Amino acid sequence: MTQQYILDLLYLIGSITFVIGLKMLSGPQTARRGNLVAAFGMTVAILGTIFLYEDPHGNTSRETIKLGIIFGGLAIGTLVGWMTAKRVKMTAMPELVSLFNGMGGACAALISLLEFEHNVHDPMRIGIIMAGMIIGSVSFSGSIIAFMKLNGTLKKSLRLPNYNIINAVMLLLNVAAAVCITWSGTDQMHYVLLAFVLALAYGVMFVVPIGGADMPVVISLLNSFTGLAAAFGGFLYDNQVMLTGGILVGSAGTILTVAMCKAMNRPLFNVIFGAFGETASAGAGHSVQGSIKDISITDAAVLMNYSKKVVIVPGYGLAVAQAQHVIHELEMILEERGVQVKYAIHPVAGRMPGHMNVLLAESNVDYGKLVEMEEINPEFSSTDVVLVVGANDVVNPAAKTDPSSPIYGMPILDVENAHHIIVNKRSMNAGYAGIENELFYHTKTSMLFGDAKDALTKLVSELKSM
């Protein structure tokens, strides 16, 4: 009994560290320590389970072979996880988070599959097992698809005709399968496997139609799904650390998902059911009058060189072109010449909220130079040059002026208040939202066409020669 109490106490420590860790993760000063605190609690919970866990029905045994397999699994997982996480490029980080999330979901699904047999006579427990399995499987296959979409293996959003109806039917089938298995009290494993495959298929169908730019929201959502699956595991084993850890992530992940949607002014419903494509084509009919003005590398360099204050607006294009190091170089040269440089960070710039900050931090940009939207917006009127690199929708004035625009109401960076605007873009193609941007036709705006990394490198060498 004492052994059980010690384990309970260790789980208590684990749960507390998760809460404290999450709390500390929400402040820039404490975030890193918070992560370590949570990791410490996790280690305590894992080691405690290995050495102290006893099943209430006395099924637990610690043969050398089993301990060997557990430690072998831990070693392999640690080695591979560590190496991948250390080596991955910072631009590829969102898809890695998605991949790790999928692993957690698969782990939850496997646990449910393995526990089914032992619980056939207890419908409540079967219900819990089925819920954990379906949510875990959906999270697993969904995360793998999100991973493939983000790393470019899967480029197109595949949309079957009436995919919303197909998906709804699949979801119903999933629920029906779970209810039937729970209700009938069947001990047939192949029914469970069928439900498992159905859930995997649903996860694929769920994510496949969603566009690449919406992936952060999807990953965040699947993240809370996995949390939920872990929490069901907690119920199954009466295990408090699994329950608290899972539910914390479940609720925090949901809040985070909503926060991301809010920043993009996209109701979660539209992200999932893809209403975006339709409204976008409706808004695209509204064409913009005016002409485009080109600017040469030299002119852009001169303009910035003789400015007092330059604000850089980095976007998705910067991340794709991996131009975060060049932009830092540009910033340093300008600073040397006495130009004040700041970065305006839109909440949803990049591939994930906060992704831009991580990317720029990687190339040693001073944290204090990254200014959030609310703070930088009043500063644009005193800014000489705004350099927009690979961003589009986040600087589209239509969000403020055109109620028919699909992005109407989304908070944007008020770059049009600056004296000059230089926009670096690969082409005149519309942004992610598929709508024209009248900013590009503004009299103050000049376009600097070309790949972000290319154009910025040229700009830097031009500035150096001045």
Place this chain on the structure above:
Amino acid sequence: MIQLINFLGEHIEMIYILILSIFVGVEVIGKVPSVLHTPLMSGANAIHGVVIVGSIIVMLNTDASNILLLSLGFLAVVMGTLNVVGGFVVTDRMLEMFKKKPEAKK
């Protein structure tokens, strides 16, 4: 129905934990600057890796001669560990970059 009530009654402490944890999760995340959304998502991702505890329990309760169950359990442990270790390490890497900056400059 009776089964459901019995179940809830037997697990009433777990239900309390569940409900309070939901509120704690919401409160704790409430005021995160958007700058930290990505590391936070990644950190939360590592925390739900606690599901690995379940996979260890499965292994400990499995008959040591059942090769199929052992290998599936092994797979679960590996994947759970990937989630935990990968999640924490990648989060640390992101946050490391944030931290270095002010010190280097000032």
